[in-house]
Amino acid sequence: MPHSHITESEFSSIGWGIVGTGTIAARFAEDIKYVAGARLAGVSSRSLDRATMFCAQHGGIAYENYTALLDDKNIDAVYIASPNTSHFSIAWEAIAANKSVLVEKPLVTTAEEAERLRAFAAERKVFLMEGVWTRFLPAIEFVKGAIRSGAIGELRSIRGELAFRHAYDPDNRFFDPAQGGGSLLDLGLYLVSLSIFLLGCPDTVTGKWHPAPTGVDMMADIELSFGGVPAFLQCGFDRTGGNWFRIKGSRGSLFLPSPFIGARCVFEAGPVMARIIGILCRNSVTARIFSKLTRKIPIPGVKRHFFDFQGYGLQFEIGAATKAIKEGRIEAPFAPLSESIETIHILEKIRSFPSS
CATH class of the missing domain: 3.40.50.720 (NAD(P)-binding Rossmann-like Domain)
Incomplete structure (x- = not known):
């Protein structure tokens, strides 16, 4: 030895x-x-x-x-x-x-x-x-602090997407049940875990999913409610998405641009600009373009908070x-096992619903 x-x-x-x-x-x-x-x-x-x-x-x-x-x-x-x-x-x-x-x-x-x-x-x-790893990034620490301080007012909703296209291959770990495949475990977990980290455990869980030929989830929509604050989350291997995360409040919104799981900046916008960004983020192409442009060029009505660091994160x-x-x-x-267990329970509940 x-x-x-x-x-x-x-x-x-x-x-x-x-x-x-x-x-x-x-x-x-x-x-x-x-x-x-x-x-x-x-x-x-x-x-x-x-x-x-x-x-x-x-x-x-x-x-x-x-x-x-x-x-x-x-x-x-x-x-x-x-x-x-x-x-x-x-x-x-x-x-x-x-x-x-x-x-x-x-x-x-x-x-x-x-x-x-x-x-x-x-x-x-x-x-x-x-x-x-996303939970521990400086940008996420900033977001959690901003929510607690009331910087964007009373919380209204959360929206997020994490989707990367993968060509179907039954032997690939993404699609193989024997290797723990499926978009929920690979991608949806980030969305649910981050939502729980920011707002606690949800009151209600609903959603839907679509299977790959092997039976694992190719894509899924997740809807959670946190004391009346809804979270609309989407994941999938069927497309490459905008891969952003938004926390909307009564006085503005916080945006984690693509790819939010490795966030190095946070965009803060008032109600009017937040609505415009929300519209842009509905389309994955415009969401990625907006994210790249806003990192490089100041946009009126959008405050940028940068959290650069060496390495991967x-x-x-x-x-x-x-x-x-x-x-x-x-x-x-900042990562209690109770929240890890709750996250898996939620993913299992989504999979318990009939597939579409």
Whole structure:
């Protein structure tokens, strides 16, 4: 079993191990360098060659499988970036090994699994968090603060879309039920999780979905109500959408332009300009054009708030998890497991409705 050498200066840092070598794992490895108190300690893959190549580029020790990674005492925390349907079993083993755990969204594929995993982590007093990186971005922190301060007045509604066209392929993870496919788990989760983060748990849930030939959801419409404030959310693999998110208030609106999941700016508009932007955002093409233009050119009646940062943006999620682990917490304040479970419950409820 390999062991990494820890220098005296590293004793206070959290040594992260990554399970998986895909795109999101590489982004995690790149962004961890921006986080004080965190370091990449190792990576595991189903192929030792892939893990070795990954470590040659990003650092850390290569492990032939995640069991070997979990056995190393120099691994303090684990980021699980493996296929969706493997999240539960790997997270369970990591918790059993007393490793702090951050799971790339979705936490797991069913609410029942989420409940079991949360109970096990609580029993073992081990940190567990779902990695919905959007929640931790500075732009989202600004939006939540603006809502709380009443900057846009009384809340009226939320609208959001997240859709990326994918050619149908029954073997692709997006369309394969065995790999946890479907637009709700892949895209709709961001919309629901962000809505819950901003407004709490909804009172009512309705919606509709359309299946791909494999039976997973190709697209879905989600309608939530938060104390009378409606949220209209759309996701899908059938098109490339405007991929924006809007919070409308009585005195104006906040817009997270495309792609909102990695927001680096927020547009704030009064009622008149907000109505115009709302009309533009109904069309995905005009929504993307408007977003690009407004980033570069000031638009009368639109206040721009920029939150640029280095890297991809996962460092804020990594930083929050690292801080919570160092504080001895078993959950992160801004990503409680109750909200992860509620999100999965909502996605399951949408899927329980007859398909269209």
